[in-house]
Amino acid sequence: MSENQSTFRQYILLIPVIITGITLRFYFQTGHIFSDDAYYSYLSYSFLKNDFATDYLGYPVFPLRIGFIVLTAFSMMIFGINEFATIIFPFLFSLVNILLTYKFAQLMTNNEKVSFTSTLLITFFPTDIIFATVGFPDLINVFFINLGIYFLLKSFQQNKVHFAVAGGISLCMSMQFKETVYYVLVLLFILQTYLYIKNRRLNLQLITGIIFIIGNYLIEGFVYLLLHNDFFYRLTITNLNYNYSFYDFFPYTAQKFSGSKNYFKNLFDQIFLINAKSIFIRRFYLFLPLVSIIQTYLSYKKKEQQFLLFWFLGTAILMVAFTTSFTEYKPLDLARSWYIYPLLMPVIILSSLFINRFSTSVKSLLLTIYLIGSLIMCFExxxxxxxKNLDSLKLFLRNNSSVTIYTDHFTKYSVDLIRGYNLHNSKRFAGSDFDFGQITKGDWLLYNKKHIEELQMQKYLLPDFDNLKLQGFRKIASFNEFIFFEKSE
Structure with missing residues (x-):
């Protein structure tokens, strides 16, 4: 069989897998979840209207993720200002990532069975199925990181410089979606240092990746210097973000876990009982990271796949214990399940290697268990x-799009998106002295206790909602935490 015929056959085999991936992602479509996607949708809308972040209230670091904001704004321009426009690009990148996983596994292992199994694993990976239709930047950000590493590795194997340049560009593009690429920068530095000590030479691919990432920081710094008179504007905003949402970062995350004020106990809890557990013992991941640890040991004994092992172990250690701040030690809190993305590609390939160690019958059994587990976790x-509750809430908001709703600014961003940014019919209450008397009869108030509590932790001043009934409001609908009141007097 010729090389072209073999390639054609491989892609024919991928077609039913891609169709399955599309079907799963459509069936388990999540959509807007009234979380961080609310901020991203507003920023994208404001960019589309040439009024970028003018009245933005939210996490200071989000406007820096301009790649995702521009992409979503472009989607809004094409598909209209609606929920669908905020999720179509994560969905498309999730599908393209299935192909990238196949190509990456093929490049690293030169084994068609391992490559195809890797494709199945990513197609059915529960977190990717769900977050393919959530307006978060993580999926796209890590796609460009993986694409960059793929091109750097391909450049090394084929000794072609233009692939290294393509890899560097991909890594730079990832920085416009989220800041995760600094993990890669650390790994490239470590690997280049090791190779230089061992061989007394520089590696073209590693140096190219390092230069592009640092070059992006420098170019970005000069742009920020012109726009904000601050070369280290990204660092400034990152520090502001830590102060803004301090409760999401160490040591406060560990203190919530144990109740202890002891720094070293909190550090131990954060690294081992929260972060390591979140990665390796989590049902949503179907324990693939744990399988990867086993395969890492087996491959290390045979001195196989050394780059893959370095990538997996290095990224895992950095995610679990490395600082996210340049000014103080702050390990990332990995409680959120979508934070697995930087580790996902090596996990998938290592798990595929492990599964393909077994006979066809055992391999089929393992994959069957995985596929069933995947469907169960998607429902979970x-x-x-x-x-189900959020879908009902969205329908309720759309069916009452003409009613004026008063709510906090965070919830308002979601209300505006679901109702097509009809801004005349939504208002926010601000300040502890907000007068509920200005709300006219027939208007609604939307209250979410968790949203209010989080905004208060962010130091926003909000009115007292304890006596709404005494101020002429009656409850008309509730969707779990989202409660609607109507001004009846």
Whole structure:
């Protein structure tokens, strides 16, 4: 069989897998979850209207993720200002990532069975199925990181410089979606240092990746210097973000876990009892990271796949214990399940290597268990996100799009998106002295206790909602935490 015929056959085999991936992602479509996607949708809308972040209230670091904001704004321009426009690009990148996983596994292992199994694993990976239709930047951000590493590795194997340049460009593009690429920068530095000590030479691909990432920081710094008179504007905003949402970062995350004020106990809890557990013992991941640890040991004994092992172990260690701040030690809190993305590609390939160690019958059994587990976890994700309730809430908002709704600014961003940014019919209450008397009869108030509590932790001043009944409001509908009141007097 010629090389072209073999390639054609491989892609024919991928077609039913891609169709299955599309079907799963459509069936388990999540959509807007009234979380961080609310901020991204507003920023994208404001960019589309040439009024970028003018009245933005939210996490300071989000406007820096301009790649995702521009992409979503472009989607809004094509598909209209609606929920669908905020999720179509994560969906498309999730599908393209299936192909990238196949090509990556093929490049690293030169084994068609391992490559095809890797494709199956990513197609059915529950977190990717669910977050393919959530307006978060993580999926796209890590896609460009993986694409960059793929091109760097391909450049090394084929000794072609233009692939290294393509890899560097991909890594730079990832920085416009989220800041995760600094993990890669650390790994490239470590690997280049090791190779230089061992061989007394520089590696073209590693140096290219390092230069492009640092070059992006420098170019970005000069742009920020012109726009904000601050070369280290990204660092400034990142520090502001830590102060803004301090409760999401160490040591406060560990203190919530144990109740202890002891720094070293909190550090131990954060690294081992929260972060390591979140990665390696989590049902949503179907324990693939744990399988990867086993395969890492087996491959290490045979001195196989050394780059893959370095990528997996290095990224895992950095995610679990490395600082996210340049000014103080702050390990990332990995409680959120979508934070697995930087580790996902090596996990998938290592798990595929492990599965293909067995006979065809055992391999089929393992994959069957995995596929069933995947479907179960997708339904569990829908429970976790309260999807049925949120779908009803969205329908309720659309069916009452002409009613004026008063709510906090965070919830308002979601209300505006679901109702097509009809801004005349939504207002926010601000300040502890907000007068509920200005709300006219027939208007609604939307209250979410968890949203209010989080905004108060962010130091926003909000009115007292304890005596709404005494101020002429009656409850008309509730969707779990989302409660609607109507001004009746």
């Amino acid at each position: 994700y829908r429970i976790f996100f309260d999807s």
